[in-house]
Amino acid sequence: MSIVELQIRHDFGRFALDVKASSEGPVLGIFGPSGSGKSTILNAIAGFMHPQHAHLSIRTRTVCRTPGGTVVPPHRREVGYVTQDALLFPHLGVRGNLAFSPRCLGLDSLGGKRILEVLRLGPLLERPVQELSGGEKQRVALGRALLSQPQLLLLDEPMSALDARLAREVLALLLEIKRTLQIPMLLVSHEESEMAALADDCILLENGRVVAQGPPLQILARPGRLGGFDNILRLEVARHEAERGITWLALPGQQQLAMPLATAAVGQAVSVGIHADEIILCRQRPDGLSARNAVRCLVDSVSEAGTDSLVRLKVGEVRLFVHVTHAAVEELGLKPEGDVVAIIKSNSVVRLQV
């Protein structure tokens, strides 16, 4: 089922938007330079602007057909709208913000509790919004949107106002939302790492037009596009080895990933980041290795761009992106479904938290 169908034509005078796309998501990324019309598309879907010519559907329900057809008002479109500045209501506390929507799931209901738990909002409930940090504000904004039971979550640069560390944490939360709550999302971003980590399908927008659509890596790896980026993983703590200063995280297939000793209970999920440049690939597990981690992976895809290659590995459902040179791809014979071992120092596995 398509999560969204877009047909928009609108002439702003100095700039014209002419977009036609549809996607099955579950997460559709809209990628492009600033001024390319990304946010305008979200505004049209949310119902904040009415394009001159449009046919918009959210999960097969037509919400806007112009000129002359149905235009569903914003409050009946059932979308969650989250922007870079959290836009919390300043006259309400955290609880008042979360419970604002008339469609709000009760905070004590099963679904409500789950959302509060995923976003760790419990301890913030009675706080005034003025006292929250940037990351906390964004968590509340996400919770407020999710509690309103949206059919589609619209994310307009949700991480761009946060510093790198907080941005990765929010990204980890979005991954967790995607995995556990299964709400389709439309993500507007100009960050490659956010797109690659979160989106399943991606639209590249330039000057108000769709110039490409496809899997994020294929889109992002167009010549001149590739940037360095991080892997964001959310894994459960398997065990601690306090005397060696190591915490082991559970990976699919009985494998484990070592990281510096972390204060987290066994079984608790933690978010970690690993930079794509800090992973080394080998054909076999080497002897006498100083790095703690040698993870057996399958190659998922190899994308070439400019002077580098981006290899996507899979360990069960976990994905790891690795930067290597073209020469390395050839030497190691990396191709989809081939075996490879990823060497990662435990110190390269960085815990992310707000």
Place this chain on the structure above:
Amino acid sequence: MTPAELEIVWLTLRVGVLSVAMSLVPGVLLGWLLARWNSPLRALVQGLIMLPLVLPPVVTGYLLLKVFGVRGPVGMAFDAMFGERIAFTTAACVIAASVVGFPLMVESIRLSILGVDRRLEQVSRSLGRGRLGTFARVTLPLALPGIVGGSVLSFARSLGEFGATIILAGDIEGETRTIPIAVYGALNSVDGEAAALRLVLVSIAVSLMSLLAAFAVMRRQRSQMA
């Protein structure tokens, strides 16, 4: 102060409160309209509302008399319906005070609504609140400092209202004799200077207190929003 002077002060305060009460709902609606309505007609409407601020109050009073007087359309209709007149009653004082204080109230509310981030209203809409619900739950509470400030300014303005009142309501003891009218009357009588001075002092005190109250409310609201 004599009982008659106390009565004057009491009447003045009553007129002020009633005029604010009467202007509040139309003031909020017009303030919102002027802040959010994009139309070439907006400037004209705004100009008409602002007119009493710059017109000589006596002119405003004369125009009001033409409408609300015994031979004015509203005055005649009121007389036909209730058998009473509007001009030269306390109601006339309230009307004069409302009209003259209205521009101050509307402008203050307009500015505060302009200051409300429209994207907060959009978020409210996307969360499922309709136009009215969004207005009541987001716009209005966030514009509250301006609404309170505008009300107090309009109240303070009504305390000093003279020109329009003397034309529309005259000088009737116990009914339309407010502080400014009483001061004028006292200064024109042979030995009224002492009485005038007492009323002047009360006038200063009440006006100052209402302004200080307005500032305090606005400051508190602002610090809550920050």
